[in-house]
Amino acid sequence: ESERIGLEHGAGGEATRKLVAETLASGFGDPEDAIVGLTGMDDGAVIPVGEENLVLTTDSHVIDPPFFPGGDIGRLAVSGTVNDLAVMGATDVRALTSAMVIEANYPVAKLERIADSMAATCEEANAAVVTGDTKVMGNGEIDGIVINTAGVGVAPHVTPDSAVEPNDVILLTDSIGEHGISLLAEREGIEFGSDLASDVKPLNDLLARALEVGGKNIKTMKDATRMGLAGALNEIAEKSGVGIEIREERVPVTSDVKGAGEMLGLDPFQIANEGVAVLAVAPKSAENVLDELREHPKGENAAAIGKGIDDHHGRVVLDTGIGSRYLREPASEPAPRIC
Amino acid sequence: ESERIGLEHGAGGEATRKLVAETLASGFGDPEDAIVGLTGMDDGAVIPVGEENLVLTTDSHVIDPPFFPGGDIGRLAVSGTVNDLAVMGATDVRALTSAMVIEANYPVAKLERIADSMAATCEEANAAVVTGDTKVMGNGEIDGIVINTAGVGVAPHVTPDSAVEPNDVILLTDSIGEHGISLLAEREGIEFGSDLASDVKPLNDLLARALEVGGKNIKTMKDATRMGLAGALNEIAEKSGVGIEIREERVPVTSDVKGAGEMLGLDPFQIANEGVAVLAVAPKSAENVLDELREHPKGENAAAIGKGIDDHHGRVVLDTGIGSRYLREPASEPAPRIC
Ligand SMILES: Nc1ncnc2c1ncn2[C@@H]1O[C@H](COP(=O)(O)OP(=O)(O)OP(=O)(O)O)[C@@H](O)[C@H]1O
Ligand SMILES: Nc1ncnc2c1ncn2[C@@H]1O[C@H](COP(=O)(O)OP(=O)(O)OP(=O)(O)O)[C@@H](O)[C@H]1O
Ligand SMILES: [Mg+2]
Ligand SMILES: [Mg+2]
Ligand SMILES: [Mg+2]
Ligand SMILES: [Mg+2]
Ligand SMILES: [Mg+2]
Ligand SMILES: [Mg+2]
Structure with a gap:
């Protein structure tokens, strides 16, 4: 019999x-000296280089359409990789790669816009593309453009997604759902207020500030x-071996996202963000870190949304105000080519 | 008017x-501390991390068909990136990334073969994939599978493609043309001897031996x-600001490649190799390095094929035995999706 790939295999859940575990990466053994190896299944890997913790990460971007409200595939490609570095603790981005696979007949003018956007986002993130690759596939062999970015950074303090302890405070840097919901609204041709746009942005500047204040308490x-x-919290809870309790009313969701989500049948908790991070901070530093986040333009909406608990290990409990239920990660992809 | 991408933009020439220079990378500035930045347009970039020279490189692989005589896209993806690291001097591969974009409906059994091949090639190269990404595009939105690999390694001695001086000896590690010609023969459905197969292989073990013997004389x-x-030599000559003189009869080409090349109208000098490197070595070390290469199974066919000259700056002169002519890089892509 012949098992085949479905869209759910690209959903990230x-x-x-x-x-990945059973097929794509089953044959790779972690290097002996890896600090966070492939088996960590984290946002990036961490290996020692000299005295430094070198973080390495990669993402391919297949978003459709490549130009969308609030951003484009170039801004996404830089932000996505910068953010995976930053959430591992490498807010100091040392270098990025840019590998483009382009469909024959693609307009050069669009490439120019994408490249300009990458350059502007790099500047914003104080990051630099130092090497790349360009391949062309025939007309009809690839739909438009796919961009892979890999990145390296240095992390003085590594922040894996598996280190939450009971009572650690869960901070969220921004309101949720904007990227996925605005993209799908755009695809459906539905117009909401002009405020509905992707949240795509590099977060390393914001997270560097948080780390300055919180240090190892993050x-x-x-x-x-x-x-x-929902997916991020579940992964964190499971890997950390703790429960996570979230107070629903504390999670910022804009009214546009709420409205559009209802219309499209999409839950803002279950859809992609491209400029939103979750932090778990020891109680004694939580308030300081939150204040620092809020002082930064990218953290204005930051909130303390919950905490680690020594119960419901590996699961996320959502306190809705009228009761509580498990917050599950989406079962399959809400939509393909969302990032 | 609307300029559009053609297959020639993916040919690497x-x-x-x-x-790349005018559009895709025009907005990126090199980091101040870069040892080899994007402007070097070399096989990889080199940046300092702690006391080390960190080499970073990336390549996307779009080869068609993904399984071909002598290899497959998995072996190619690992070898290609390992080799770009190794030729920068980073034969010590610290880590690789693997980012796959897969067409919906792709058979999982094929992915298994590709993953096994990547794992085996990693073992051969003493390299490890430590992080990756998996995206799925819809049926018909991408033709099969595209794999991007990025890599990092450490180079005690950096070997850029721009450092040749007059009288340096040009060494070639293997016979040429096998990858491209075998692939195109396969595509055309033409059968030659069973010996006609891709040369795809990781070269870091071989080049590490050469560096042990040649050190900074490489x-x-x-x-x-x-x-x-032809492309590699022209780029080296141009960037080094020297001429390069090649003795045609010294360049190993198998009779299968010669025969198939004639039949297909392809020049072995002008077609892709995926396991062949060019070295420029100071005269005093050239013989030792060549001997060392020849003792390694991957360097059995290694040869001294020419030298740097203080004439014809930036160009490659081919001595055919009956005269001499410039060896030019191919004007456009001999064939798409060859790597
Ligand atoms: N093809 C692959 N080979 C090896 N490892 C993979 C592959 N695909 C994913 N992984 C690993 O699986 C884990 C989860 O990957 P995923 O891409 O979901 O993380 P992410 O990049 O943080 O999320 P996103 O892609 O949504 O931004 C990571 O540790 C990643 O390294
Ligand atoms: N899209 C891009 N953005 C930035 N730099 C790029 C891009 N494409 C190519 N480059 C740069 O151009 C130079 C040549 O790239 P190229 O891919 O031809 O080198 P290579 O990987 O050694 O060859 P091949 O891809 O045939 O193995 C490299 O320095 C590479 O970093
Ligand atoms: Mg991530
Ligand atoms: Mg990511
Ligand atoms: Mg390349
Ligand atoms: Mg190269
Ligand atoms: Mg290459
Ligand atoms: Mg990813």
Whole structure:
């Protein structure tokens, strides 16, 4: 019989993890000296280089359409990789790669816009593309453009997604759901207020500020991408071996996102963000870190949304105000090519 | 008017360089501390991390068909990136990334073969994939599978493609043309002897041996990929600001490659290799390095094929035995999706 790849394998959740663990990455052994290896299944890997913790990460970007409200594939490609570095603790981005696979007949003018956007986002993130690759596939062999970015950074203090302890405070840097919901609204041709736009942005500047204040009391950081906030929290809870309790009313969701989400049948907790991170901070530093986040333009909406608990290990409990239920990660992809 | 991308932009030659320099990478500034930055347009970039020279490189692989005589896209993806690191001097591969974009409906059994091949090639190269990404595009939105690999390594002695001086000896590690010609023969459905197969292989073990013997007398190394040996030599000559003189009869070409090349109208000098490197070595070390290469199974066919000259600056002169002519890099892509 012949098993075949489905869209769910690209959704970043259970199906992806299973495919990666059992097939795509089953033959690779972690280097002996890896600080966070492939088996960590974290936002990036960490290996020692000299005295430094070198963080390495990669993402391919297949978003459709490549130009969307609030951003484009170039801004996404830089932000996505910068953020995976930053949430591992490497807010100091040392270098990025840019590898483009382009469909024959693609307009050069669009490439110019994409390249300009990458350059501007690099400047914003104080990052530099130092090497790349360009391949062309025939017309009809690839739909437009795919951009892979890999990145390296240095992390004085590594923040894996597995280090939350009971009572650690869960901070969220921004309101949720904007990237995924605005993209899908755009695809459906539905117009909401002009405020509905992707949240795509590099977070390393913001997270560097948080680390300055919180230091090693910041235990875990993770960007809430493909599987949304629900996915990120579940992964953190499971890997940390603690429960996480979230107070629903504390999670910022804009009214545009709420409205559009209802219309599209999409839960803002379960959809991709591209400029939102979760932090777990020891109680004694939580308030300071939150204040620092809020002082930064990218952290204005930051909130303390919950805490680690020594119960419901590996699961996320959502306190809705009228009761509580498990917050599960989305079962399969809400939509393909969202990032 | 609307300029559009053509297959030539993915060929790795003049059109690619122009697109990269004028459009795709025009907005990126090199980090101040870069040892080899993007402007070097070399096989990889080199940046300082602690006391080390960290080499970073990336390549996307779009080869069609993904399984071909002598290899597959998995072996290619690992070898290609390992070789770009190795020719920069980073034969010590610290880590690789693997980012796959897969067409919906792709058979999992094929992914298993590809993953096994990547793992085996990693073992051969003493390299490890430590992080990756998996995206799925819809059926018909991408033709099969595209794999991007990025890599980092440490180079005690950096060997850029721009350091050749007059009288340096040009060494070639293997016979040329096998990858491209076998692939195109396969595509055309033409059968030649069973010996006609891709040369795809990681070269870091071989080049590490050369560096042990030659040390800093090895000035330049470069893998002769998309633009073939002619492309690699021209780039080296131009960047080094010297001429390079090649004795045609010294360049090993198997009779199968010669025969198939004639039949297909392809020049072995002008077609992709995926396991062949060019070295430029100071005269006093050249013989030792060549002997060392020849003792290694991957260097059995190694040869001294020419030298740097203080004439014809930036160009490659081919001595055919009956006269001499410039060896030019291929004007455009001999064939798409060859790597
Ligand atoms: N093809 C692959 N080979 C090896 N490892 C992989 C592969 N695909 C994913 N991984 C690993 O699986 C884990 C989860 O990957 P995923 O891409 O979901 O993380 P992410 O990049 O943080 O999220 P997103 O892609 O949504 O931004 C990571 O540790 C990643 O290194
Ligand atoms: N899209 C891009 N953005 C930035 N730099 C690029 C891009 N494409 C190529 N480059 C740069 O152009 C130079 C040539 O790239 P090229 O891919 O031809 O080298 P290579 O990987 O050694 O060859 P091959 O891809 O045939 O193996 C490299 O320095 C590379 O970093
Ligand atoms: Mg991540
Ligand atoms: Mg990511
Ligand atoms: Mg390349
Ligand atoms: Mg190269
Ligand atoms: Mg290459
Ligand atoms: Mg990813």
